[in-house]
Each structure stands twice: as C-alpha cells, then as structure tokens.
Amino acid sequence: MRAISxxxxxxxxxxxxxxxxxxxxxxxxxxxxxCHSGFRPTALFSxxxxxxxxxxIALSWRALRxxxxxxxxxxxxxxxxxxxxxxxGIGALFAxxxxxxxxxxxxxxxxxx
Amino acid sequence: MSSIRQKNADRIEELKGVRDTGxxxxxxxxxxxxxxxxxxxxxxxxxxxxxxVIGRRYVVTAFLFLIxxxxxxxxxxxxxxxxxxxxxxxxxxxxxxxxxxxxxMFLFAVPVMEAFAVYLVPLMIGTRNVAFPRLNxxxxxxxxxGGIMIWIAFAFNTGADAGWFSxxxxxxxxYGIGKRPDFWAxxxxxxxxxxxxxxxxxxxxxxxxxxxxxxxxxxxxxxWSVLITAFVILFAMPAxxxxxxxxxxxxxxxxxxxxxxxxxxxxxxxxxxxxxGHPEVYIIFIPATGFVSAILPTFVRxxxxxxxxxxxxxxxxxxxxxxxxxxxxxxxxxxxxxxxxFTASSMMIAIPSGIQVFCWIATIWGGRPIFxxxxxxxxxxxxxxxxxxxxxxMVASVPIDLQVHDTYFVVAHFHYVLVGGxxxxxxxxxxxWFPKATGRMLSERLGHLNxxxxxxxxxxxxxxxxxxxxxxxxxxxxxxxxESGWGSANLFISLSSLVLFVGFALFFLNMLxxxxxxxxxxxxxxxxxxxxWATTSPPPSYNFPRLPVVTHREPLWAEPDTLAVIEGLRVxxxxxxxxxxxxxxxxxxxxxADNSIWPLLxxxxxxxxxxxxxxxxxxxxxxAIPISIGFICWFxxxxxxxxEE
Numbered sequence: 001m002r003a004i005s006x007x008x009x010x011x012x013x014x015x016x017x018x019x020x021x022x023x024x025x026x027x028x029x030x031x032x033x034x035c036h037s038g039f040r041p042t043a044l045f046s047x048x049x050x051x052x053x054x055x056x057i058a059l060s061w062r063a064l065r066x067x068x069x070x071x072x073x074x075x076x077x078x079x080x081x082x083x084x085x086x087x088x089g090i091g092a093l094f095a096x097x098x099x100x101x102x103x104x105x106x107x108x109x110x111x112x113x
Numbered sequence: 114m115s116s117i118r119q120k121n122a123d124r125i126e127e128l129k130g131v132r133d134t135g136x137x138x139x140x141x142x143x144x145x146x147x148x149x150x151x152x153x154x155x156x157x158x159x160x161x162x163x164x165x166v167i168g169r170r171y172v173v174t175a176f177l178f179l180i181x182x183x184x185x186x187x188x189x190x191x192x193x194x195x196x197x198x199x200x201x202x203x204x205x206x207x208x209x210x211x212x213x214x215x216x217x218m219f220l221f222a223v224p225v226m227e228a229f230a231v232y233l234v235p236l237m238i239g240t241r242n243v244a245f246p247r248l249n250x251x252x253x254x255x256x257x258x259g260g261i262m263i264w265i266a267f268a269f270n271t272g273a274d275a276g277w278f279s280x281x282x283x284x285x286x287x288y289g290i291g292k293r294p295d296f297w298a299x300x301x302x303x304x305x306x307x308x309x310x311x312x313x314x315x316x317x318x319x320x321x322x323x324x325x326x327x328x329x330x331x332x333x334x335x336x337w338s339v340l341i342t343a344f345v346i347l348f349a350m351p352a353x354x355x356x357x358x359x360x361x362x363x364x365x366x367x368x369x370x371x372x373x374x375x376x377x378x379x380x381x382x383x384x385x386x387x388x389x390g391h392p393e394v395y396i397i398f399i400p401a402t403g404f405v406s407a408i409l410p411t412f413v414r415x416x417x418x419x420x421x422x423x424x425x426x427x428x429x430x431x432x433x434x435x436x437x438x439x440x441x442x443x444x445x446x447x448x449x450x451x452x453x454x455f456t457a458s459s460m461m462i463a464i465p466s467g468i469q470v471f472c473w474i475a476t477i478w479g480g481r482p483i484f485x486x487x488x489x490x491x492x493x494x495x496x497x498x499x500x501x502x503x504x505x506x507m508v509a510s511v512p513i514d515l516q517v518h519d520t521y522f523v524v525a526h527f528h529y530v531l532v533g534g535x536x537x538x539x540x541x542x543x544x545x546w547f548p549k550a551t552g553r554m555l556s557e558r559l560g561h562l563n564x565x566x567x568x569x570x571x572x573x574x575x576x577x578x579x580x581x582x583x584x585x586x587x588x589x590x591x592x593x594x595x596e597s598g599w600g601s602a603n604l605f606i607s608l609s610s611l612v613l614f615v616g617f618a619l620f621f622l623n624m625l626x627x628x629x630x631x632x633x634x635x636x637x638x639x640x641x642x643x644x645x646w647a648t649t650s651p652p653p654s655y656n657f658p659r660l661p662v663v664t665h666r667e668p669l670w671a672e673p674d675t676l677a678v679i680e681g682l683r684v685x686x687x688x689x690x691x692x693x694x695x696x697x698x699x700x701x702x703x704x705x706a707d708n709s710i711w712p713l714l715x716x717x718x719x720x721x722x723x724x725x726x727x728x729x730x731x732x733x734x735x736x737a738i739p740i741s742i743g744f745i746c747w748f749x750x751x752x753x754x755x756x757e758e
Contacts, residue, residue, distance in 0.1 A: 017432040024436050024454055031451040042450065079695050082330035082421065089425040090432075097433070097461040104453035112449040 007062025009084040012091025015056020020094040023049035027101060034110025043105030050098040053091050060087035130683040130754070133659055141658055144684040149241065149654040151708060160708040162246035163654055167253050168232025169550060174257055175225035176621075181264065182216035185209045187614060194607035196595040206591035207274040208293075212267050214277030215297060218393065219304045220260045222535060223346075226400040227311040229542060230339040232550065234315060236645035236652060237333050239324030239661045241689050242705050244317035245310075247712045247747065252310035254716030259303025262724060266296040273297035276589065278390060279360070281371040281382045286364045295364060295727045298357040302723055305350045312346035315339055322689055323697040324644065325679050326663035333643050334417060337424050338403025341431040342396055348435065349392035356385035366730050380445060387438035394527075395434040397535045399427060402469055404538040405491050408545050409473055411641040412488040413480025416667055419472035426465035426472075433462045443511050444518045452511050459509030466502055470495060485639075486560030490541030493568045497533025501526060504579070519589075522582025528575045540567065540620060547624070548638050552650045553631030559623040563616055570613030577602050577609075642667035647676055660690055663697075686754030704754055715743030 027042040034042055064084040133141055151161040161167065189209050192200045201209070235243055243249050266272060274293050275284035284294035319340045323332065332340075359370040360382070369375035371382050402423075410417045417423065439447065439455035473495060482488060504526040508514045517523060540563075547555050586599050593599050637646035646669055648657050659678035665671030679699065682688050687705040692698055722736025 013428075020432070020458075021436065024458065027454050028439075028451045031448050031454075034450060042454075076328065076696050079328045079330060082328075083695070085421050086425045086428065089422070090429050093425075093429050093461070093464060094432070096464070097436075097458055100457035100461060101454050104450065104457055108450040108453055110448070110450045 003059065005062075006066050007064070007084065008056075008059040009063040009080045010087055011056040011059035011063070012053070012087035012089075013056075013060070013083070014087075015059075016053045016087075016091035016094030019049040019053040019056075020097055023098055023101060027105065031110060034105070034108075037110075040105050042110070043102045046098045046101040046105055050095050050102065053095040053098065057088055057091035057095065060084045060091060064088060131685040132680070133682055133684045134680040136684065138658070141684060142653075145655040145658065146653065148685055148687055151654060156710070157708070159713050160250075160710045162242070162250050162706060162708050162712070164231050164235050164243045164246065164249060165550070165652060165654075167249050168228050171224055171228030171231060171253055171256070174253075174260070175221050175228055178216050178220040178260055179225075180621075182213050182221060183614070183617060185213040185216070187610060189213065190607040190610045192591060193593075193603050195604065196593050196597065196600045198592055201591070203591040204274070207589075208267060208270075208272035210589055211273045211276055211279075211297070212263075215263070215273055215300070216260075217531075218277055218397075219301065220256075220263075222397040222531065223308055223393070224256055224304070225539065226339075226342065226397060226535075227308060227315075229404075229539075229546075230315050230342075230400065231311060233546065233645060234318055234336055234339060235322070236549075236648065236656055237336050237643050238319060238322060238327060239644045239657060239663065240318065240322040241656050241660075241687070243314045244322060245314045246706045247709055248310045249314050250709075251712035251716050252307040252314075254713050255303050255310070255720060256307035258716065258720040259300045259307070259723075262303070262720075263296050263300040266292070271296060273300075278383075278386050279357075280386075281360065281363075281379050282373075284360065285371055285379075286367075289364060292727055295361055298361045298364075299723050299727050301357040302354055303720065305354045306719070308346050309350050312343040312350075315343040316347070319343075320694045321691045322703075323692060324661050324663050325690070325692060325697055325699050327697045329695050330420070331663055331666045334406035334420065334423055334427075335400075335403035335643075338399050338406070338427055341427050342399045345392050345396050345399070345431050345434060349389045349396065352385050353389035356382060356389075359385075361726070365726075380442070383442050383445065384438070387441045388435070390441065391438045392434040394530065395430055397531060399430060401494070401535040401538040402427070404542040404545075405473060405494060406469075407643065408487045408491050408538075408541055409476050410480075410667070411545070411639045412483045412485055412491075413477050414483070414640075415476065415480040416642075416670075417472065418475035418479060419468070420666065422468050423472050426468045429465040430462060433458055433465070437462065440509055440514070443514045449511065456509050456511060460506055463502060463506055470499065485544075486555070486557055486564055487541040487545040489561065489564040489568075490537045490544065493564065494533060494537040494541070497529055497537060497568075497571070501529030501531075501533050505530060517582055519587055520582035521578040521586045521588055524588050525575050525578035525582060528571075528578075532571055532575070537567075540564075543620075543624070545639070546645075547627070548631075548634030549645055549650050549652070551628055551631070552634050553627050554634050554638060555623050555627045555631060559619055559626070563619040563623060566612055566616030566619055568616075570609055570611075570616045573609035574606055574613050577606055581606075637669065642670040644668055644676075683754075688754075707753060709747065711743060711747035715740065715747055718743045 023046050026045050030041055034040060064081060131144060151157045151163050151166060188201065189206065192198055192206060231243060231249060235241065271291060271293055273296060274290065279294055279297050282288050319336055362368040363370050363372065369377040371377045371379050373379050406417050406423060436458040437455060439452060440459045443452055508517060508523065508526060544555050544560055581599055581602050584599065586593060634650045636649055644661055647661060659680060660682065662677040662679050664677065668676060682690060682702060687707055689703050689705050690699050691701045691703045693700060718739035722732055722740060725732030725736060
C-alpha cells in the first residue's frame with residue numbers, strides 16, 4: 001500500500017516498455033485471428049496494455065510529487081525524482097505507441113491481404 | 114573473544130597494502146605508475162589490459178576497415194559511372210557490395226563506437242580501468258581476427274557475396290557459392306562475441322564504478338548513450354549469432370532450419386536477422402547522439418538543454434529499436450494488420466529522436482557557438498540526419514516502402530542515417546578527443562577543409578540516389594541499360610564520390626600530420642566540463658592520481674580550480690572503487706586485473722576453432738580442448754593482489 005500512497009519511481013520505466021513489448025508480440029501473433037473473430041482483439045489487447053502502462057505512469061507520477069519519502073529502492077530524493085521523471089516520460093511515450101496500435105487494430109479488419 | 118579476533122583480522126585486512134591516504138604526490142604517482150604500467154616491448158603490447166591502449170587499437174583497426182570498405186565503394190562507383198560498363202564482373206561486384214556493407218556494419222561502425230566507449234567511459238566516470246579488463250583485451254583480439262579472416266577470404270576470391278544480411282536461400286546450402294557464406298557467418302560470430310564482451314564490460318563499469326557523487330542524474334550524456342547501447346547489444350546480438358550458426362549448420366551439417374522444402378522456413382532467417390539488424394542501426398546511432406551531446410555544450414559554452422528529455426529519449430529509442438524489425442520485411446507478404454503495428458512503432462521512434470534534435474537546437478539557440486571543427490560536424494549531422502529521419506518515416510509507411518523497396522531510395526535513406534547520423538558525429542568526436550588521446554591538437558585549417566569536402570561530397574553523392582530510386586533503379590545491380598536514362602545521374606554520383614574520398618583523405622592526413630607535429634593540447638584545450646579533461650593529455654596509465662568526487666553535472670565548470678577527491682584506495686596494486694548503481698555511493702574496493710597474455714592465447718584458440726568450423730563440424734569438439742586450457746589458465750589464481758577478496 002505504501003507503494004500506492006508514495007509512488008514507485010521506476011514503475012513507468014518498467015510498465016511502459018514491457019506492456020508495449022508484450023502487446024506488440026501478442027497483436028502480431030493474433031493478427032490472423034482478427035478477420036473472422038467478429039470483434040477487434042488486437043485493439044482490445046492494446047487497450048489493456050495501455051491501461052497497464054498508465055498505471056505505472058500514475059505510480060511514477062506519485063513518486064515525482066512525493067519528494068519526502070524514498071521507498072524501495074531507497075534512493076536519495078534527487079535521484080528518485082530524476083528516475084520518476086524519466087519513468088513518467090518513457091511510460092507516456094510507450095502509451096502513445098500503443099494508442100497508435102489501437103488505431104491500427106480499429107482501422108484494419110484483419111482480412112486485408 | 115572470537116568477535117574481537119575477527120575485528121582485528123578485518124582491520125589487518127583493511128590496512129593491507131599501501132594506501133593513497135596522506136601520500137605525497139611524488140610517491141603516489143610512483144606507486145600508481147608501477148602498479149598500472151604496461152610492460153615495454155612485444156610482451157607488453159600483446160598482454161596489456163589498459164583500456165586506453167585497447168581503445169586506441171580498436172579505433173585504428175576500425176578506421177583501417179573503413180578505408181577498405183570505402184575503397185570497395187569507390188570501385189563500385191567506377192563500375193556504375195556509365196551504363197552497361199564492363200569494368201568489373203558481376204561476381205566481383207556482388208562480393209564488393211557485400212564486403213562493403215559487411216565491413217561497414219560489423220567491422221567499422223559497431224567496433225568504432227565501442228572503441229570510443231572503451232577509451233572514454235572510465236575517464237568520464239572517474240575510474241582507473243573498465244570492469245573485466247582482460248575480457249576487453251580478449252574482445253579486441255577476437256574482433257581483429259574475424260576481420261582479417263573475411264578480408265583474406267575476399268583476397269582469395271571467397272569474399273561473401275549474398276549482401277550484408279546474407280538472405281537465404283541465396284546464402285543457403287543450395288545457392289551459396291563455395292565457402293563464401295560460411296566465412297560471412299563465422300565473421301559474424303567473431304564480431305558479435307567481441308561486441309557482447311565489450312557490452313558486458315561497459316554495463317558493469319558504468320553501473321558500478323562511477324566516481325562518488327555521480328548519481329544517475331549526473332552521468333554525462335555520452336555515458337548514458339553507451340550504457341543504453343550496451344544493453345541493446347546484449348539483447349540484439351545473440352539473435353544474429355544464433356541465426357548465423359543455424360546458417361552454417363544448414364550448410365555444413367545438413368540441418369534444415371531455413372530449407373522450405375524440408376519443413377524449414379526461409380522467412381525465419383529474416384526475422385532473426387532483422388531482430389538484430391534494426392537494433393544494429395541504433396547501436397551505431399545512439400553513441401553518435403552521445404557524441405553530439407558531449408560536443409555541443411563545450412562549443413556553445415552552456416550545459417545541454419533538456420538533460421532529462423535526452424536521457425528518456427535515449428532509453429525509449431533503445432527499447433523501441435526492438436519493435437521495428439518487421440519494417441524491413443514489408444515486401445514479404447505478411448498480413449497488413451501485422452505490418453501496421455510495426456509501422457506504428459517505426460513512426461513512434463521519430464518522437465524521441467525529435468526530442469533530442471530539439472534539445473540540441475535549443476542548446477545552440479541559448480549558447481554562444483564557437484565554430485570549431487567538432488561543432489561543424491555536429492551541425493552537419495543535424496542537417497543530414499533530419500533528412501535521413503524524414504525519409505525513414507516515409508519508408509516506415511507500407512505503401513511507400515513497397516514502391517521504393519530495394520531501390521536506390523533505400524540506399525540513399527540508410528546512408529543519410531548511418532553516415533549523416535553516425536559518421537559525422539564520429540568525425541567530430543575524433544577532432545574533439547584527439548587532443549586528449551594524443552596530447553596534440555588536430556589542425557583546424559585542415560579540419561574545416563575536411564568538413565566541407567565530406568559534407569558536400571556526401572550530399573552530392575547520396576542525395577541524387579533518392580531520385581534514382583524513385584525512378585526505379587534497383588540496388589545491388591552491377592550495371593543498368595543505356596535506355597534507362599540513369600547514366601548522367603550515376604556519372605554525377607560517381608564524380609561526387611571522389612569529393613567525399615578527398616574529404617576522408619584530408620581527415621587521415623590531418624591525423625597523421627598532427628600526431629607528429631600538432632600543437633601541444635594541454636589538459637583541457639576546449640575548456641570542457643566533463644571528468645576526462647581533468648587529467649593530463651594523454652592520460653597516465655592509472656587515469657587519475659586520486660579518484661575525483663562529483664558534486665555537479667558539469668564538474669569542471671562547477672569546480673574549475675580543484676576537484677574534490679576521495680582517498681583510501683590501494684596504490685601498490687590495481688584497485689578501483691565500486692559503488693551503488695543509482696547514487697554512486699562507494700561500497701567496496703575492487704581488485705582490477707593485471708596484464709596477461711591469456712586473453713590473446715584464448716582468443717587465438719577461439720578464433721582458430723571458429724575458422725576450422727567453416728570446414729568441419731568436428732572443429733568444435735577438438736577446439737574445445739585448447740579453448741578450455743586457455744580459459745583455465747586465464748582464471749587460475751596466481752597469488753597476485755587481484756585474486757584477493
């Protein structure tokens with residue numbers, strides 16, 4: 001719970017790239033299924049992954065605002081702030097990349113050759 | 114009682130050896146010079162583990178390979194200067210373009226970037242050597258033997274001829290000519306072993322050996338760039354090592370990894386190769402952006418704008434580089450939906466790249482530029498790379514890529530990215546750090562001439578290739594018909610390549626002349642802010658008499674007179690300081706390996722095994738014996754201070 005209240009400086013750094021890497025692989029793997037599935041599984045999966053990235057960004061944002069307490073790992077406030085700022089930026093960039101993947105999943109039916 | 118005895122034992126351990134604490138300057142330097150020296154003569158030359166000696170050696174070797182690859186390109190341009198010319202045979206042309214690409218990518222661009230890291234990182238983070246110094250020596254010997262092997266093969270008409278990415282089935286067991294693809298595949302193994310070794314050293318050095326006080330937000334941007342590059346190498350290079358081994362197994366042992374008829378998959382090669390191949394572009398480009406971020410502040414006299422933005426861009430580029438590989442395969446008939454995800458990632462990478470460009474522009478905008486040669490190359494880089502980046506966004510789009518795939522448009526694009534994006538900053542970096550490495554300044558007059566010849570020669574050579582590509586001229590053809598109408602443009606390109614050649618000739622001439630007769634440099638000739646300029650030019654074998662303590666992101670500007678230092682390290686044996694990853698708080702003293710001949714002997718055993726395995730798979734079995742002996746002797750405790758815990 002302390003992680004939620006104080007934030008986690010590296011959360012966005014981890015959640016953004018991991019969510020993007022997983023969603024890219026899964027979307028690519030299930031692209032063939034989209035045509036006859038009746039819905040847009042790639043867009044849905046990218047949306048879920050974007051949510052995961054945003055959760056990480058939120059935790060890093062909390063850590064950015066919370067300069068008083070260092071939680072795991074016990075970093076100095078300045079280093080923690082730097083890491084949190086970097087994490088928010090990286091997480092946001094990868095969330096944006098996944099939003100573009102959602103757009104691709106919505107635009108293409110999956111039946112195109 | 115036993116705890117008191119233990120404490121006394123610990124204290125004796127703590128006081129072992131001579132420490133720098135309170136030692137006067139003359140004795141300190143004498144101790145350090147003795148502990149860190151490279152012996153004179155042939156043995157010293159072969160056994161040294163000094164990162165500066167190995168870094169310089171890497172740089173010189175990489176530039177020799179650049180010359181070979183550049184001359185190959187000139188011969189190709191000689192052939193293409195006129196339509197239907199028969200100056201060289203199609204077979205020789207195939208070998209030339211393959212050797213050109215292979216050498217530029219595997220033997221020049223990646224090694225030279227790693228070479229700069231090997232030389233500069235310990236100096237920039239305030240330590241005495243890289244982590245795993247013997248691995249560093251081993252990596253050089255492996256690299257140089259792989260390069261020599263493939264060029265000797267070329268001299269015997271066995272040069273690789275299936276392109277730098279050696280696609281199957283062209284390079285497979287049915288169509289690959291003689292041993293040509295095998296030499297290519299094994300050269301890849303040599304160079305990737307070498308690159309992985311350097312990557313491991315750089316990661317360990319940056320994370321654990323930074324000067325006290327050099328927290329994550331005080332790491333020089335160049336060091337950030339090579340740290341991220343090292344991680345990219347670590348995750349990208351195994352893919353090509355595995356795939357090239359699979360290729361050689363298909364050809365030598367009869368496995369069917371890529372044989373479509375036997376249940377293999379030719380596209381698997383492309384997936385594996387480009388999973389490495391696209392990050393490879395960033396392995397070359399990311400350190401180059403580090404050069405830019407190091408050079409710019411010095412020549413505009415202000416700290417770089419947007420430090421955090423640049424760091425997060427570097428990290429984002431490192432991650433994103435692994436999600437773009439399919440854009441090299443848009444023409445292979447993959448589902449459009451699947452391709453679209455890679456279009457998305459390919460376009461997204463323009464954002465962190467753009468953030469960096471805008472940060473650099475803002476840095477120049479807010480500074481007072483001094484137009485010395487390094488800055489000229491940086492400005493040339495920004496201009497050229499923006500063009501290369503824009504055409505990159507174009508070919509990230511599937512419809513455009515399908516139109517220009519395998520045409521000269523792509524040749525123009527990747528030369529703008531790789532030469533503009535990496536070689537221009539590299540040349541700037543040579544001008545910038547040559548004084549530190551040699552103690553002499555390069556000639557500014559020749560430098561300016563060098564820049565303008567290279568800049569104009571490059572743009573005149575490669576810009577018209579965009580137009581040729583849009584007109585439909587395919588790449589990798591040894592000639593073209595007279596009726597195509599491409600003759601005059603090709604003649605113009607070939608003549609322009611001579612201008613580029615003169616530019617590079619001036620570069621090498623400047624280095625040769627200045628190495629002997631250049632003006633003395635002094636410790637910090639540019640008035641720069643990072644730690645490598647705090648020591649002498651060239652630096653002593655131990656880098657710093659006392660390790661510096663960092664209190665600012667620009668330490669030499671914040672404390673121009675005297676840097677704070679830390680004491681307590683042993684000086685009668687090789688020792689470095691290990692600290693915490695994030696905050697660089699000192700944790701322990703680490704022994705650093707002494708000179709040794711075993712890295713060379715082990716590399717000889719490994720290289721011999723790689724070479725012999727081109728001809729027989731049994732080489733792997735018999736080669737394991739000398740390799741094991743080499744490694745056992747390398748790591749066998751010898752009762753030296755480095756073996757102490």
